[in-house]
Amino acid sequence: MEHDFWHQRWQENRIGFHQEAINPWLQQYWSKLRFETGARVLVPLCGKSKDMLWLREQGHEVLGVELSDIACRDFFHEQGVDVAAVTVDTYHRRERDGIVLLTADLFELPWEAFRGVGAVYDRAALIALPPAMRRRYAERMAQRLAPGVEMLLVSLEFGGDAGPPFSVPENEVRELFEPAFTVIRLADAETTKSQSDVAVREVVYLLHRQ
Numbered sequence: 001m002e003h004d005f006w007h008q009r010w011q012e013n014r015i016g017f018h019q020e021a022i023n024p025w026l027q028q029y030w031s032k033l034r035f036e037t038g039a040r041v042l043v044p045l046c047g048k049s050k051d052m053l054w055l056r057e058q059g060h061e062v063l064g065v066e067l068s069d070i071a072c073r074d075f076f077h078e079q080g081v082d083v084a085a086v087t088v089d090t091y092h093r094r095e096r097d098g099i100v101l102l103t104a105d106l107f108e109l110p111w112e113a114f115r116g117v118g119a120v121y122d123r124a125a126l127i128a129l130p131p132a133m134r135r136r137y138a139e140r141m142a143q144r145l146a147p148g149v150e151m152l153l154v155s156l157e158f159g160g161d162a163g164p165p166f167s168v169p170e171n172e173v174r175e176l177f178e179p180a181f182t183v184i185r186l187a188d189a190e191t192t193k194s195q196s197d198v199a200v201r202e203v204v205y206l207l208h209r210q
């Protein structure tokens with residue numbers, strides 16, 4: 001998607017993807033991942049997800065990367081604090097109590113920004129991207145993550161190519177990430193796509209960087 005698409009969504013507050021509750025898959029399956037105590041968790045395309053608060057409560061440092069400065073600002077504002085942004089190179093950085101949010105294009109971030117990442121949580125990141133960008137995303141993860149780093153990925157499967165959110169079925173997840181990652185399908189459940197009655201399956205994967 002073009003940057004403008006997302007900036008407009010945030011400006012107009014059309015953020016149906018945002019969840020007020022902590023994601024149940026995250027709570028159920030995060031303990032399946034292997035990481036060091038307190039590992040820094042990368043949350044790509046993080047929006048203002050409250051899941052980052054849950055990860056922080058588990059003792060992690062959190063590194064969220066998000067295109068929209070509105071999202072990064074509002075994440076902290078909704079916790080009752082206004083955190084000033086510091087400009088670093090081409091992006092904005094806000095930090096408070098172990099949560100760092102970078103207002104940046106994930107694909108433009110330099111290597112150093114990924115330093116120390118020990119785990120990844122992807123909810124509505126891969127599925128927010130059109131096909132060619134999904135390939136770039138998987139390549140970027142393979143380039144930037146150290147061997148042994150694991151990712152919890154929540155994907156969606158439904159009929160049709162329209163999006164976002166896009167349907168990314170298991171064969172595509174494997175095609176994108178293997179062999180750089182081993183891919184384990186952990187669980188799935190039927191849900192309903194918002195604003196329509198299309199049957200949608202949410203699928204949770206554990207990815208292990210080889």
Ligand SMILES: C[S@@+](CC[C@H](N)C(=O)[O-])C[C@H]1O[C@@H](n2cnc3c(N)ncnc32)[C@H](O)[C@@H]1O
Pocket residue numbers: 006007017018019044045046047048049065066067068071104105106107123124125128164
């Ligand atoms: C579907 S939303 C999901 C947000 C969050 N993961 C959640 O669960 O609420 C996708 C987010 O990715 C952001 N985004 C899109 N392209 C991006 C990029 N190239 N780099 C960083 N963020 C991006 C959008 O602004 C949007 O907030």
